Amino acid sequence: MGYIPKIILPPTPSAADLLRTYKLPALRRFAQNFLLDPRATSKFVACAGNIENKFVIEVGPGPGGITRKLFEHGAGKVAAIEKDIRLFPALQTLANAVDSRLRLYLGDILDFTIESVIPEEITNQHGSWESDESSSSSPIHLVGNLPFNIAIPLLIRWLKQVSTQSGPFSYGYRIPITICMQEAVAGRIVSDALLHQRGRLSIIFQNWFDCRIKHVFSGRAFVPAANVNVAVMQLIPLKRPTVDVTFDLLDKVTRAAFHTRNKKMSITMASLFPEETREENTKELLGRAHLKSDTMCLALSVEEFGQLAQIYADIISRPRPIHEQLDRKINTEELTFKLGETYVRTEKKD
Numbered sequence: 616m617g618y619i620p621k622i623i624l625p626p627t628p629s630a631a632d633l634l635r636t637y638k639l640p641a642l643r644r645f646a647q648n649f650l651l652d653p654r655a656t657s658k659f660v661a662c663a664g665n666i667e668n669k670f671v672i673e674v675g676p677g678p679g680g681i682t683r684k685l686f687e688h689g690a691g692k693v694a695a696i697e698k699d700i701r702l703f704p705a706l707q708t709l710a711n712a713v714d715s716r717l718r719l720y721l722g723d724i725l726d727f728t729i730e731s732v733i734p735e736e737i738t739n740q741h742g743s744w745e746s747d748e749s750s751s752s753s754p755i756h757l758v759g760n761l762p763f764n765i766a767i768p769l770l771i772r773w774l775k776q777v778s779t780q781s782g783p784f785s786y787g788y789r790i791p792i793t794i795c796m797q798e799a800v801a802g803r804i805v806s807d808a809l810l811h812q813r814g815r816l817s818i819i820f821q822n823w824f825d826c827r828i829k830h831v832f833s834g835r836a837f838v839p840a841a842n843v844n845v846a847v848m849q850l851i852p853l854k855r856p857t858v859d860v861t862f863d864l865l866d867k868v869t870r871a872a873f874h875t876r877n878k879k880m881s882i883t884m885a886s887l888f889p890e891e892t893r894e895e896n897t898k899e900l901l902g903r904a905h906l907k908s909d910t911m912c913l914a915l916s917v918e919e920f921g922q923l924a925q926i927y928a929d930i931i932s933r934p935r936p937i938h939e940q941l942d943r944k945i946n947t948e949e950l951t952f953k954l955g956e957t958y959v960r961t962e963k964k965d
């Protein structure tokens with residue numbers, strides 16, 4: 616994006632004033648807990664790092680408290696996607712003050728194609744993850760103080776796109792994501808091995824992102840107050856994933872591992888295989904991964920989970936002998952097996 620001089624905002628009503636002017640109570644339906652105090656919005660924006668002259672996509676701007684701070688911190692342009700139409704007159708007041716630098720979109724972020732709002736001047740540049748030494752060179756930033764119930768589904772969607780370098784991540788930039796979530800959930804994402812918060816989220820996020828908690832707000836910082844502490848989390852896509860594995864595979868193996876947290880790997884991994892081959896496949900999986908059968912899933916590193924996923928993929932991709940694929944109810948008198956949708960029956964001849 617060409618250089619855009621830092622904006623000096625003309626006097627504009629604050630987000631808190633706008634909520635009063637437009638008589639906008641926070642709606643429980645949209646899980647609205649607004650960040651209105653200018654020191655708090657400034658803190659949030661500082662967590663995003665250097666956004667000077669960058670194109671920022673803000674998810675769920677609410678009445679625009681964070682949006683306004685984005686401009687004060689030097690953002691070049693902002694695209695804001697909001698689901699609650701009541702907030703648009705308030706957001707439009709800010710849009711009028713910053714000329715064409717703020718674009719507003721009405722929509723649900725969970726089915727919004729965010730790459731469609733990125734200007735051509737950025738998509739045409741096309742960077743490269745290989746040559747991109749630092750995420751600060753990304754001309755795009757993703758930010759949002761979103762409802763807690765949206766944060767994880769949205770991050771998983773972005774994680775899948777990072778894993779295939781698709782969607783907004785298809786232009787060669789390691790786009791930093793700065794997002795609010797419950798402190799407890801953020802703790803699970805950044806957790807190291809052997810800690811009690813360690814779980815599926817730790818493994819899948821750490822395989823593709825550098826994950827950091829940048830700040831923790833007390834719930835009282837929000838209007839109305841949130842009933843838990845809120846972490847500002849920053850996720851920066853790694854240049855290369857820790858282990859080269861598909862999202863679906865790593866997700867499947869970590870789901871199985873952490874389904875019942877206190878069991879040994881030999882028990883949790885067994886659930887990945889069909890009953891007939893369970894014992895031998897589990898033994899092979901753990902043997903090839905050099906893991907003891909009584910290893911606990913909490914103790915495993917991201918690399919070890921990645922390796923397990925790769926070996927699991929290898930085992931299940933092997934053609935299985937026909938006798939293992941046969942219907943379990945058959946006996947030696949009569950063979951019934953499934954070919955597509957057709958059952959073929961072989962009668963025993965005298």
Ligand code: SAM
Nearest residue numbers: 645647648649650675676677698699723724760
């Ligand atoms: N970012 C603002 C702030 O900090 O004051 C608002 C925060 S409030 C927790 C979350 C905002 O996201 C609300 O404005 C809400 O209407 C909006 N929102 C909720 N679900 C959404 C969705 N699926 N897509 C887009 N926006 C959503």
